[in-house]
Amino acid sequence: MQKQRGLSMVTMLAWGIILGGALVLSLKLIPAYSEYFGVKSVLKKLVVEQSGAPVSDIRESFDKRANIENISSVKGEDLEILQDQQGTTVTVAYQRVIPLVANVSLLFDFTAEERHGGAGK
Numbered sequence: 001m002q003k004q005r006g007l008s009m010v011t012m013l014a015w016g017i018i019l020g021g022a023l024v025l026s027l028k029l030i031p032a033y034s035e036y037f038g039v040k041s042v043l044k045k046l047v048v049e050q051s052g053a054p055v056s057d058i059r060e061s062f063d064k065r066a067n068i069e070n071i072s073s074v075k076g077e078d079l080e081i082l083q084d085q086q087g088t089t090v091t092v093a094y095q096r097v098i099p100l101v102a103n104v105s106l107l108f109d110f111t112a113e114e115r116h117g118g119a120g121k
Helices: 009-049 055-069
Strands: 080-084 087-101 104-117
Touching (some): 009 055, 009 087, 009 104
Antiparallel strands (some): 080 087, 087 104
16 A cells, blocks of 8 residues: 555644734735835935925925825934935934734834935035
8 A cells, every 4th residue: 555645634724824824924014114115215205306405394395205105104203314515314213013913013123214415426
């Protein structure tokens, strides 16, 4: 007689639970990373278009763009804006908590920085 091959029911259930958990985890993480890349995109456009503008205008422009891009974790007041002879640098650091199950959560620290050169560049 030949030995049977294949997966047992218990093994199939175990793999189903593992794959299901990985799917749920990835579906919860995608919005956080999507928002982070949206923040980076807005900052990149912002430093190019608003370089040399007053800080209040840069913050206001960020808030408008963030509303369009559906960014809720960062506000214009959270931006660190440095303007000097080398140009304009805008930095933001924020945390995002992703609840998983019951009292278990994931904490992400995101930092984004964009720089645009001064008049000589």
